[in-house]
Amino acid sequence: MNFLILYAHPTRSSFNGKLLDVAIEALTDAGHTVEVSDLYNINFNPVAGKRDVTHEVDNGFFKLQIEQNKAIEQGTLSADIIEEQNKLLWSDFVILQFPLWWFSLPAILKGYIDRVMTVGFAYGGGKWYDTGGLSGRKAMLSLTTGGPEQSYTERGINGDIDSILFHINHGMLAFCGFKVVEPFIAWSAAHVGDEGRQEYIDAYRNKLQNIVSEPLIQYPSLADYDPKTMTLKD
């Protein structure tokens, strides 16, 4: 299978970078092909706007989706977006490797979603969730946190991690059609010592060795929703 890893950390030699190394090694060893987009290294521009398209935009009322649609029709998306879209199309499985900053993606990775997952490519024209533009593929978050696991529970001070990650797992990945694998989380990675980090590395390698059969997060399917109200049928 073809794996694309989106890597979003300012330092390649960080623990996030170590997890990236582990993934490249474990997946390659298992016979997969791995491509990496190291967003800091390629100086990825995360700011969606007029530079996303090469045609002349409506300056009076610039609306991103309208211009994205025009760009898809005319082939006038900017080169950096097309390059990433081609990698996504090539992939069977996408891994997002990042430190959880402010309970979400680092801005450089959020901007990747904003800019690369354009209407007409990832969604739109009736395509979303099960029928999203990237359906047929899987995706998974691999992240490090600042706080320990118990602080990310329903009774923990930060709130339940699955609810926190819902806006990414469901709102970004499932929305585009990906089946979403349960995330890998290295809790409090900076504070567990070398031994604790080694345990994370071993656990991650283990998960990757069986990645094809790893459990998916279960969401209702489009057919479970009333097509008029887009709320769950009784």
Place this chain on the structure above:
Amino acid sequence: MNFLILYAHPTRSSFNGKLLDVAIEALTDAGHTVEVSDLYNINFNPVAGKRDVTHEVDNGFFKLQIEQNKAIEQGTLSADIIEEQNKLLWSDFVILQFPLWWFSLPAILKGYIDRVMTVGFAYGGGKWYDTGGLSGRKAMLSLTTGGPEQSYTERGINGDIDSILFHINHGMLAFCGFKVVEPFIAWSAAHVGDEGRQEYIDAYRNKLQNIVSEPLIQYPSLADYDPKTMTLKD
């Protein structure tokens, strides 16, 4: 009171821009002072990294929090961060005005949080949530959505909006010490026609006229958590 509005839309003439106009007018009329950070207009850099500080960083192992701490101690944060931190310190109330992109903040605004809310300023050294660096202030989200309200409910296809916004309201704003006012949401703003948009404008103006007494989102306080496990006491 001093209001700071963080505005994150590529176009000033958008409906988000109209809501910004309404806020400036209504708040000024009510005797408040308003300052705006128009992030697209000032070409705000949302990518947290080595350029956030002016001292020589540890290139072998760049860790953002460590470098932020050093920069706070030495006065070596970059000028654009200091400028925004000063605006935040001046403010009594911060409004985030943005289109909900991928169930979260546009990357340029996410990067504002990543870069400006540094350790030692917004949190750290025991300061977080109630005791966060910006405590004594209020904050509120004002946003537009693509989909209609019923799709953002517990049984709706996109999930419950309060749960979706939790990572921002609780994870970013409350974490830094803000008391968080219930958000203003213009549902499906692009699809409700001029009349529908006028209703949103009137409703928003209304909310702003009484903003000081608008209801807060209720979160447990620090004292409700066991200080050892940081989970809710029984």
